[in-house]
Amino acid sequence: MRTHLLFPSLLLLGSLSLTAACSSGSSGASDSATAGARPGPSSGASPVRAVDPSKIKGLRIVNDSSENSSCPFATSYPDVPGATAMTDAMKKDVEQRLAALRSSCGYSGGAADTGEVNISHQFLVASGDVLGVRLTTQDHSAAGSGLSVRTYWYDGRADTYRTALALVGDGSRDAFVSALKKELKGRDGTDADTVDEAFADPSTLPTVLDDMVFTADGGLRVTFDRGEVGPPPPRAPTS
Incomplete structure (x- = not known):
């Protein structure tokens, strides 16, 4: 698949077969279910495709941090020249996360240690008119591992920010979602009723399907x- 034709070439993704499984291993992967749009077992799955950020001209990294013992955090997201809409989307989400953190700890008068929040980024695609970035949030005060991920996409041809779901064309979306639901049900770590509920409202699909990435072998x-x-996930322990 040629990266610079990313958006138009993905119109038929819904016709591909899917596999799904609960991940296990390090980095909190056991707290997420994963599905790949490519036939074959998920064990030994191909790694996520990544891009060396040093290859991106004019790239600026926006960093912020606090060592306040009651509210520590460290955040990082990219500001790519020309991709203002995508940068603004990442900035908004990071700022909302920090606002929630500050409201729950010392900044609002509380003295409790809420746990550290870290947000890091990874470039997934940077070729032609397409950019893809993945933000990973680790909230040590949250339930379970506190790990959450989201991908952001920029369509330079249209000069607009795209959600991950935009990688699947409108005409293929229903088939894609149906196949995804079918593969998820019955897999370890999933619940049939929860799967149905997650996909019941089409308006929430961009939120549910907010982490879609390409693997090194094109999946x-x-x-x-x-x-x-x-x-x-189990509730976070309270002091």
Whole structure:
């Protein structure tokens, strides 16, 4: 698949077969269910395709951090020249996350240690008119592992920000979702009723399907935060 033809070439993704499984291993992967748009077992799955950010001209990294013992955080997201709409979307989400953190700790008068929040980024695609970035949030005060991920896409030809779901054309979306639901049900770590509920409202699909990445062998991997298609994570311990 030629990256610079990314958006038009993905109109037929819904016709591809899918596999799904609960990930296991390090980096909190056990808290997410993963599906790949490519036939074959998910074990030994191809790694996610990544891009060396040093190859991107004019790239600026926006960093912020606090060592306040009651509210520590460290965030990082890219500002790519020309991709203002995508940068603004990432900035908005990071700022909302930090606002929620500050409201729950010392900044609002509380003295409790809420746990550290870290947000890091990875470039997935940077070729031609297309950019793809993945933000990974680790919230040490959240239930389960506190790990959540989201991907952001920029269509330079249209000069607009795209959600991950835009990788699947409108005409293929229903078939894609139906196949995805079928493969998720019955898999370890998923719950049939929760899967149905997650996909019941079409207006929420961009939120549910917000982490879609390409693997090194050209597959499409869809990852869900824990609780989205399976049992909710255990509550975080309280002091």
